Amino acid sequence: MALAGTGAFLWQAQRAAPAFPADGMIAQQADAPTMTAPASPEFSGDIDAEQGLALAADAWGDMERVADPVERKLVNLGRGETLMQLLLDAEVPQEHAQGAISALRGVYDPRRMRSGQEIKVLFDHSAGDGKFVGFEFQPAVERSVSVSFDGVRFQAAEVAKPLQRRWVAAQGRIESSLYQAGYASGVPTPVLNALINKLFNYDVDWQRDIQPGDSFEVLYEQYLTESGEVAKVGTVSYAALTLSGKRRELFLYEDSDGSADYFTRKGESVRKALLRTPVDGARLTSGFGMRMHPLLGYSKMHKGADFGAPTGTPVFAAGDGIVEEAGQKGAYGNYVRIRHNREIATAYAHLSRFGSGLRRGARVNQGDVIGYVGSTGRSTGPHLHYEVHRGGKQVNPMSVDLPTGRNLDGKELKRFQAVLAQIEDRYADAQAGLTLVSASAGRPAAKAEGCRKAPGC
Template identity: 50%
Template structure:
């Protein structure tokens, strides 16, 4: 009977309560529901006009009596006879400012979450094998040949796929959608180096577009101080100094230090160098200069500071402003052992005494050989018992020669101009030789002289305003080294 008299309670009360809950969620909690919402719910209950229980019981009894005392007739319902209060209109609950916008924002967030859960990009790392082409790699990973071809065509605009080397890693991207059985190829990435990469992406129309990306790089200063027990190279490497920094350090001191004779056990070294690091923590190899170094040899300290003048020329100077650079390096090779000096000796191949007109440095095959000074190559090729041979003409009648080389660096031939410290070839054992080594000669006026006895003038000296500017850099570098070597300690006075 009750259900046929009017609207059910749940059809009226629940919407009113729901409005109140939404208002409470948006406004900060159920305690903040305005009185108007509660009043509206009360009015709804009153408007339903539910009769009192005793009245319902009376009507029920009267109906039963009529059923036994008279012939059944079709039931008749007269609602107008009810004394009901006039229905009060439900006043809409006032909405706080910005409610519509907040609800729309919530709906947008939900939509994005639903989209992300059913549509995302997966990736696969693939290593380039020996003889692999990019097409081989993509097809092998279930990418349709037509799509692979289109992606490679886009890539070729900025990168030659033939440059891929064995061991290089490629990242392949797939677009996954649960409504589709197979993942869809969406692009690839090839890293050129630690910083730069090439990325191919599928566009909405199905075509492929290539972009070049570069990671953000920041500069840091690294300071290392150590003792030489074995050799500068071995001990610096054990202390974590990068190979490129060690080789540069040796080169800096090759102008005035004979590493075979002057460096002894117990000597010390310091080096302050730049390190460039990407946002993901990768160190950029081979990038960064030594800004300060010091060798502590028996009885003397040899500090050097990097200085760039207004013209962009870079050299290393001692604290007084005297350049470390000299016309010729004393040792045009890294990490070698002096195996034979200048003068008369018993020839190791011929078996009799013969004048040795140079000095020999024993080193592993393939060790780089440097031009001892700026100059022009006069000869590069096979030469008598010297095997592979290079001769360079320098200023002031100086010449240097390099023999028994394994091979020449690309571009090295007669007439080539070279800079001091530039690689010209590699250690070998060609010609009349018993093992890998460099035979090195210095000639003055066309005559071989003892390299160990050659006295060469120093480089330039700074003066005036330039010297004042350099002195300021010296103080700055000393403070930077002390801070980097002891990051938690205050700067201390330097003995340099």
């Protein structure tokens, strides 16, 4: 009996991905089973057809299921290695490798693959020849990509794996720093970074304002895989800081135009047009104005503000904008300039290196890391030289009067108040340990009913 003739088919969970008629389609795999393939070694590789059927029947009592004739050879992409080299090393004929890679390009750019990426190279043993039939990999926890041979040509598919969203509430007392308090309460680093560098960076001086006995609260999203593992952390929807008895609360609100920002309870935007200090924990070492130049030895106009900080300290974009320049610039050393609007730009000099992906034309958000403190160019030691340009001329970054964010009013304020109430309910529920779960596709949250009354639920 030939396996192929008996209508061999694969275990559902092992099947790579549905073969789509058109390249470039993205499918939402709604209810993919999480069943795992039998662990027994008899079920992988080259097996005798009748033995395979007997084993399958034995193990599962189901004559319709047979072992998977497709071998999945696990390889990792080496540093600097191309996918083509990897496939050739795995003894895939060049022509087939080319066909598979060109199919892949329809859904995923192979140049985006990182070294270390795990790739399963598939060989079909059903005809006994171990023919190359494609490969699979998972570029992110919520996405998998597969290329498979449909008998005529290679087809590629990208499958979005459903993630579940839930809200997590955390709170704690601050003894020395928000980082330490947050860490002790199990708050993930990206959430703490958002609180420190984005949400509260306008109003809080992290060096001076924190006192023992201060406290924080935060509500953030978490995305889980089907097996319940945390796949990623989502946005912060609420945060509060109580510093020396003064409470500051911020709520995430997406307005009717779709732009999201943080607002106080009164609907006032927390956003200032530019951060005053675009570097963490730095002190102003030299202000704007005439000064004796430390290297040149004569009096010279200093057209920016210098912040002393150790080499490698992250430098943040002072506001949203477009990178106008990023590269070496004479005495400035490694230099970045961001245009915020027609009138205002900011510049950052002497950087040791640039933020990842930072290049001319890139869009940055306020608080994004654009580079790291250094001492490149004409500089006596590690510091950030920071300039604010208004109408093309440098102005004093410490005293320039810049417009603040907007305040909500009218209909928008009413809408915000409804969202605020929803966030407060969500916080109370998350704090009480209720499970708030919704699909990752952005559908509204469905509360786990029946949980509300159960003690300890």
